[in-house]
Amino acid sequence: MTTPLLDVTDLRVAYPGRGLRARPHEVLHGVSLHVREGETLGLVGESGSGKTTIGRAVLGLAKPSGGRVLFQDQDITHVPPKARRSLARDIQVVFQDPYTSLNPSLTIGDILSEPLVVRGASGSDARNRVRELLDHVGLPANASARLPREFSGGQRQRVAIARALAPKPRLIVCDEPVSALDLSTQTRVLDLFIDIQRRTGVSYLFVSHDLSVIRHISHRVTVLYRGDVVETGPADRITSSPEHAYTQALLLAAPVADPVRQRERRSERRRLASLEPSETKAN
Known part of the structure; x- marks a missing residue:
């Protein structure tokens, strides 16, 4: 098996607590994932799941409190600012608000x-x-x-x-890059990302809260819930027949045109939301 372009192992990130004596708040609890050459890994989860923090840690914008981040088999977890600037040639970012x-x-x-x-x-x-x-x-x-x-x-x-x-990067971190756009524009921009990847071979770490966006662009998907990975696998499987109750709830969050089906989906999503996070099946 070839070495991944990006390899994140047991990543932990903690932010300072509010108040003088407040304890740090850990937002990532040992996350592991990898991105291969020419691949798109979709990171999906609701607000507060930690998906954006992973991207920030890869970019050096969030300081890990544990674990490591390897890029091209080199440890970039705690590189100094000068070395981080040199990494910008190979690691770029597209933010949410253009x-x-x-x-x-x-x-x-x-x-x-x-x-x-x-x-x-x-x-x-x-x-x-x-x-x-x-x-x-x-x-x-x-x-x-x-x-x-x-x-x-x-x-x-x-x-x-x-x-x-x-700068012709090897990896682009895409942090909710289409969430501020209308649906028709979203599709065109996602297709542009796909076309660019086909022509250049660039890899994407693609962050989104929307499972339909992740389905459109990703080869593999990692699902995050409150700082933990709850499910990972091929995009087709994760976005059509997920195993974990939380991923199933994300899938049901997408609206449908039929009012009866929409009401049933909403009821099922409420039921799934009541399950314990450790449960991997909805039934």
Whole structure:
């Protein structure tokens, strides 16, 4: 078996408690997962499950209190800031809100070329790469002269994806990247992620609370509940016939057009929510 691109083992993260004598609050209780080359691992769970914290730990934005994070077989759990900056070439991120993650005073061309110039690219090389990136994400070449506020939410997210692709990374952490978009735009952006992966071989650690989004894009799925992994496996199985009651409840949360079925699903979801977290079957 080949070595995973990203290998997270027994990861623990604790945040300081509120108050002078408050004990730290542990939000991850020993999570293990891995992402292979060219693969999308979907992390799904409700708010507070710890899925975003995993992404932040991989990016160095949350300090682990235990466990380890390996990238390309190198331990990056506690790398110093200078080494972390050098990792940015290989590990990038796409955030939830494309507007606040883009500098509103810079043109799209400057936003995309800035990380390239910082890494030593010449002006002409950076401009050529910007044209290439805009083409990759389906934006016209004249977009480089415009400001982020001139674009729709879906277009801004395409710019954010292009910025993440600029240094040709091996892994992109996608933190709820389509949750702020309408349904039709969500589908187009998800299809763009899939197309980019096919063309470049980049891997995704894809964080979402929506099991239908995870089903659309993921090869494998890891389900998180209150800081613990409760189920993991191939996306087709997890999103169609999950074994754990919590995953089944997530699946039932998706609305359906039939009012009778919707009422039945809501009743079943309430029943599943009453089960103990340790129970792996709904019946």
